[in-house]
C-alpha cells in the first residue's frame with residue numbers, strides 16, 4: 001500500500017504491535033488484513049522491529065505499514081528506509097518534530113497536554129497521537145480539547161480496550177484509536193492467527 005493521505009482515516013482501530021520474533025511478522029500482518037484491519041503500527045521496541053517492517057513491506061503490500069515508538073531522528077530515517085509508510089511517536093520534542101517532517105511520510109506526533117497540541121499545530125500538523133490516553137484524562141479530556149482546538153485530530157492510545165474504544169470514536173476530534181489488545185503477546189507467541197483475526201474483526205466492527 002502506498003503512503004496514506006491521513007493515518008487517522010485508515011481504520012477505526014490501529015493495531016499497536018510488538019514483534020519479538022521476525023518470523024511472526026508476516027503471518028501477524030496477514031491475520032490483521034484477514035480480520036478487516038489493513039493497518040499496523042509496528043513499534044520500534046525490539047531488536048526484531050526493523051526486520052519485521054522489511055518483511056511486511058515485502059510480503060504484505062496491502063497493509064498500511066507504520067512504525068511506532070519513534071523517538072529519534074535516526075529511528076525515523078531507519079524506519080522509512082525499512083519500508084514504513086507512516087510514523088508514530090509517543091511524544092514530541094522540537095527536534096523530533098523536525099525529523100518527522102523531514103522524512104516526507106505522514107506521521108502522528110505524540111501529545112498529552114494542550115500546550116503540546118498547540119506546539120504541533122504551530123508546525124502545521126493537525127493529525128496527532130494522544131498518549132497515554134486513559135492515564136491522561138481519557139475521552140472526557142479529548143472532548144474538552146475539541147472546543148478551543150477543533151482543528152486538532154487524534155489517535156488516542158494507551159490503556160484503551162474494545163469496551164472503552166467507542167467513547168473515543170464518538171468524539172468529533174478522534175479519527176481512530178490505537179492499542180495492543182488486538183495482538184496479545186501470548187497469541188503472537190503461540191502463532192494463534194485465528195484469535196488475532198477475530199480480535200481484528202471485532203475491532204474493525206467498531207468503525
Ligand code: 3PG
Nearest residue numbers: 016157158159160179180
Ligand atoms: C502505544 O504505544 O500506543 C501503547 O503502548 C499502547 O499500548 P496499550 O494499548 O497496551 O495501552
